[in-house]
Amino acid sequence: MATPISVIVPLHNRADLAAQCLAALARWTTALEIIVVDDGSTDPGVDLLQRAGLAHHWLRNPVARGFSAAVNRGLALATGETLLLLNSDAEVTAGGDLVLRQALARAAASSDLRPGADLGIPPGAHLGAVAARLVFPDGRPQWSGGSFPSLLWLFALASGLGRDSRSRVRKAPPSGFAGGAVDWAPGAALAIARSAWSAVGPFDESYRHYAQDLDYCQRLAAAGFTVRVLADWTVVHHLGGSLGPSSGRPSGPASAEVGGHDGQRLDLLWLDLLLWARRHRSAAWARQARRRLLLGGRVRQLMLALRRGSSEALAVAAAIAAIRARDA
Secondary structure (H helix, E strand, O other), rough: OOOOOOOOOOEEOOOHHHHHHHHHHOOOOOOOOEEEEEEOOOOHHHHHHHHOOOOOOEEEOOOOOOHHHHHHHHHHHHHOEEEEEOOOOEEEOOOOHHHHHHHHHHHHHOOOOOOEEEEEOOOOOOOEEEEEEEOOOOOOOOOOOOOOHHHHHHHHHHOOOOOOOOHHHHOOOOOOEEEEEEEEEEOEEEEHHHHHHHHHOOOOHHHHHHHHHHHHHHHHHHHHHEEEEEEEEEEEEEEOOOOOOOOOOOOOOOOHHOEOOOOOOHHHHHHHHHHHHHHHHHHHHHHHHHHHHHHHHHHHHHHHHOOOOOOOHHHHHHHHHHHHHHOO
């Protein structure tokens, strides 16, 4: 008999979105082990949600410690061979459990020199994690996976020049949305094989809110595991809905706070990307990464000169200040 899929849901406030997340899991038909880790919520609705009994295990951190600490606590309790990290602002769709079970089972059952070769896994590598393709609540596709960041990518991110450029020019979906092998995928809906988790270990708790998934996929690659986006597994993601107040995180939607724009905290994002660069690239590369982010930020400020009071302009200014303050 197959072990249940262990679903780890890190939760910080936004009980409304968390309720939708947990209710959506009822669409799945295979055995589940649902573990919620309440990371120091102050929303009274979270207590009501706990009493609804929608999870098998409900853990609570007295104070918010961040995404990595929350998922690590849930992973330590999980018993399944498939370990699904699911953001509290994400909703699974029917049949996704069957898709990810089949993908990981096919890879695990392969015993030749190319495990999971029919899944597009290169020789000598093993499938370590599978990710859903993500959509906004209105059905628009989201970025679902891609290559490890390059210096050009960091400049494009900071400047805003890379936003939706491929979609505008080629009418193509965002990276990863078509499915297939990727370097890394977001942790909003990421299923990790237990064998991979046992080999790589827990998530790095140094990151404040972003890049934990990037860091983990980098470590999977170093250990000989691959990551794949499954084109037939879709998850609805309320981008930014899981952002909450600790270690500098806001209590409401990210776009309502200084540093927040379009569902993201740019200051935390840029700082966490620099932390990844220092962990996984050379010191010289990390210095170049800092320069690219600052240069991109200055370019973006010039383009926003007529909208200096907008949330985007304030967020960019906060991100530039955060990077400069870190090295002060």
